Amino acid sequence: MEIMIGFIGLGLMGRPMALNLLKRGFKLAVFNRSRGPVDELVGFGAVGCSSASEVAELSETIIMMLPDEPEVRQVLTGENGVLKTMRKGGIVIDMSTVSPMFSREMAALVRERGGEMLDAPVSGSTMAAEQGSLTIMVGGRYETYEKVKPVLEAMGKNIYYMGESGSGSLTKLCNQVAVAVNLLGACETLIVASKAGLDLNKVIEVISSGAGGSWQLTNLGPRMVVKDFRPGFKVKHLRKDLRMVRETAERLGLCLPAVGLVSEFVKALDQLGHGEDGTQALITLLENLSNTRVG
Ligand SMILES: NC(=O)c1ccc[n+]([C@@H]2O[C@H](COP(=O)([O-])OP(=O)(O)OC[C@H]3O[C@@H](n4cnc5c(N)ncnc54)[C@H](OP(=O)(O)O)[C@@H]3O)[C@@H](O)[C@H]2O)c1
Numbered sequence: 001m002e003i004m005i006g007f008i009g010l011g012l013m014g015r016p017m018a019l020n021l022l023k024r025g026f027k028l029a030v031f032n033r034s035r036g037p038v039d040e041l042v043g044f045g046a047v048g049c050s051s052a053s054e055v056a057e058l059s060e061t062i063i064m065m066l067p068d069e070p071e072v073r074q075v076l077t078g079e080n081g082v083l084k085t086m087r088k089g090g091i092v093i094d095m096s097t098v099s100p101m102f103s104r105e106m107a108a109l110v111r112e113r114g115g116e117m118l119d120a121p122v123s124g125s126t127m128a129a130e131q132g133s134l135t136i137m138v139g140g141r142y143e144t145y146e147k148v149k150p151v152l153e154a155m156g157k158n159i160y161y162m163g164e165s166g167s168g169s170l171t172k173l174c175n176q177v178a179v180a181v182n183l184l185g186a187c188e189t190l191i192v193a194s195k196a197g198l199d200l201n202k203v204i205e206v207i208s209s210g211a212g213g214s215w216q217l218t219n220l221g222p223r224m225v226v227k228d229f230r231p232g233f234k235v236k237h238l239r240k241d242l243r244m245v246r247e248t249a250e251r252l253g254l255c256l257p258a259v260g261l262v263s264e265f266v267k268a269l270d271q272l273g274h275g276e277d278g279t280q281a282l283i284t285l286l287e288n289l290s291n292t293r294v295g
């Protein structure tokens with residue numbers, strides 16, 4: 001495969017996603033704010049770039065996996081941004097979690113420059129990113145989606161076209177509602193089981209095999225038990241996602257009490273210094289509220 005794919009943002013998710021593209025034989029041009037991950041990917045055969053515009057110059061399709069909207073805006077429209085050098089007919093795929101309104105605004109800017117843009121956020125955490133088994137939800141023109149499907153298939157197993165621009169981001173926000181509520185459910189489950197003196201890993205196994213199971217409990221529960229807070233999905237990113245969920249709910253005139261509750265917990269967790277920890281660190285707040293320790 002000779003097509004040059006650009007990849008910008010080589011963090012917890014972007015790095016393994018880019019590695020999977022290389023493994024599938026795609027030629028890759030990469031850029032990241034700090035240089036370390038660029039040099040590492042160059043060691044695996046990627047072309048290292050020193051700006052987003054250099055990536056866009058070399059690539060037909062440009063993938064972004066960035067923390068939040070300000071970074072995406074800067075990488076696209078900034079002084080050394082993608083739009084400075086993007087080829088006519090170029091395709092930008094934003095896989096970061098951003099709001100649907102923002103996705104539509106960025107897509108319009110790309111279209112003005114003669115390109116196409118898809119919002120294609122992901123679910124599945126770093127494990128799925130490493131295994132190439134992410135769930136990917138795509139918004140934008142169907143023909144554009146069809147064109148880049150082989151690229152998405154190198155990173156994900158379950159790939160869904162959701163509709164017009166912004167639909168992928170909207171679906172991701174729905175996903176984050178379920179993530180947030182299930183995360184709190186997992187924490188409260190473990191608080192009860194621990195205080196009751198049950199074998200916590202056995203409780204996780206039992207519940208995971210029945211109707212009360214969730215990805216959060218199965219995958220993050222064991223880490224809560226041993227207090228392993230290394231990040232898969234950072235607290236500061238869940239805080240950002242829940243802000244977007246609440247803004248969207250406000251616009252739709254919806255009342256989401258459970259999301260409101262988890263948002264406040266996650267905000268507190270971030271302010272207490274856990275922003276760079278994984279979201280399983282939420283268990284520490286619940287422990288404090290009940291004055292008990294899990295595990
Ligand atoms: N982690 C998960 O489980 C997960 C799952 C689904 C979706 N997401 C979403 O995916 C996105 C990325 O998450 P992540 O966990 O990979 O975040 P991350 O580990 O913080 O990685 C973000 C990367 O973007 C780079 N970056 C930031 N600003 C940049 C800029 N202006 N130009 C170039 N590179 C820049 C950072 O570089 P530095 O090295 O300088 O920091 C870092 O390598 C977020 O929107 C998140 O909500 C994450």
